[in-house]
Amino acid sequence: xxxxxxxxxxxxxxxxxxxxxxxSVDAYDEGRSVRASHSPVSDAEKxxxxxxxxxxxxxxxxxxxxxxxxxSGKDRIAFEGAEWMISGLKTVGRKRFIEITAWKVSNEVGx
Numbered sequence: 001x002x003x004x005x006x007x008x009x010x011x012x013x014x015x016x017x018x019x020x021x022x023x024s025v026d027a028y029d030e031g032r033s034v035r036a037s038h039s040p041v042s043d044a045e046k047x048x049x050x051x052x053x054x055x056x057x058x059x060x061x062x063x064x065x066x067x068x069x070x071x072s073g074k075d076r077i078a079f080e081g082a083e084w085m086i087s088g089l090k091t092v093g094r095k096r097f098i099e100i101t102a103w104k105v106s107n108e109v110g111x
Contacts (some may be wrong), residue, residue: 003061003097004037005035005036005037005061005062005063006035006037007035007036007037007038007060007079008033008034008035008036009033009034009036009038009060009062009077009078009079010030010031010032010033010034010077010078010079011031011032011033011034011068011071011075011076011077012028012029012031012075012076012078012083013028013030013031013075014026014027014028014074014075015028015029028075028083030078031075032067034062034063034065034068035062035063036060036062036079036100037060037061038058038059038079039058039059040056040057040058040059041058041101055104056103056104057087057101057102057103057104058079058101058102058103058104059099059100059101059102060077060079060099060100060102061092061098061099061100062097062098062100063096063097063098064091064096064097064098068098069095069098071086071089071098071100072086073086073087073088073089076102076105077100077102082104082105082106083104083105083106084103084104084105085103085105086100086101086102087102087103088100088101089101
């Protein structure tokens with residue numbers, strides 16, 4: 001099965017630190033950029049799953065590597081200037097690909 005990995009996504013890894021007042025600050029640091037395919041989830045599928053119609057949900061497929069196998073739901077994705085929260089991960093084929101379902105958090109990536 002051939003997949004066209006014609007887009008680039010950047011994995012964002014969660015980091016926790018302290019601000020000048022000692023309060024916890026959560027942020028995401030830029031990880032590696034990886035090649036991916038992108039396909040938006042249809043409105044009919046979103047409604048069937050009980051998701052909000054205005055929410056932008058997409059699927060990204062990446063090659064299964066030692067790096068991408070460590071992607072988790074705690075990570076985020078940067079794609080086309082927006083940040084995406086991961087809501088699902090599954091292995092496709094015999095560990096050839098990983099399918100990532102994610103919804104758009106914001107239109108700007110805060111790196």
